[in-house]
Amino acid sequence: MFDLEQSIADWRKQMLAAGIKTPVPLEELENHLREDVEERMRSGVTAQQAFETTVRQIGRGDMLQPEFARAGETIYERMKKLFCAFAGIPNYQLATNMNTSNSNLEPGWATYLKSAALIFPAIFVWVGCCVWVVPKLKEICVVSGTRFPEPIWTALALSEFCKNHFFLGAIPLLAALILLEWRSRRWPRYRRLVFGIAAFSFNFIALVLITTMMVFAVVAGANLLPHAK
């Protein structure tokens, strides 16, 4: 004999086993199931037939679970969002089986403005470091007899090179961008990704170098202490 309540309880267990563990989606799905079963039974179908048809129509738990996971704010989703925001991709689109409608392309001016806003603090801090921190660090190195760290030398040489040959680098880059904006149909699709990765890499490198400098200043400074001598 078919027991509707038992079947619903079993279905609930299957959904839980498939990973739909948060109460809200499960409750909503169960309400849907009950309402649909009742509606079908009113039209003369047996409870068992109604239940089986509705369960089929709702879909399998393992198929629904990833969709709910994408829709909800799980820790993984938050991390992904945060990472994308750092990379200059604030509203990345989540594709679901039910919805592929919105375009994920943002207008060019927004990408350029965001990239500039993201890169500017890193440039500002790096220039500040070159002007105030590096001379002091060099002084500490000379007095304490410590070798100036190699990666910082390379970065300084590179930023010096960029400063001296600014137009040599900027003009071809600008020309390439104008050309891409003007001629390439595929560029808008990759623009945000390219700028996002570039801004992220630049910020990351600047942050690592500044941290290294600070750590090195503390280590080299320790050699100046009387007991170290």
Next chain:
Amino acid sequence: MIRKELVAASAEPMILSLLAKGESYGYAIIQEVKARSDGKLNWTDGMLYPVLHRMEHRGLIKSRWTESETGRKRKYYSLKKDGKTAMAKHQEQWSLVHSVLAGLKKEQYV
């Protein structure tokens, strides 16, 4: 039957337009879509809820739990301001697609 890709693409504008008429809940939304399309727009029922949740996270719609006259709890969804804007955008785009197709079809029979 309507192609899966088209069903997927039309889900959000359809939900937004339905909710523009007034608040509704999952089961009623599905039933109305089925009725209006003569059963040709066949969603996998369960898939509606992740879409509703995602739209809620994006700030297009809001929800509230309420009890029906039969005592059953229902989660009602309604449109937010951003949802109205998104709906207008969707309708504009779909109208454009429709007018282009209708124009091309008309030319075929001239």
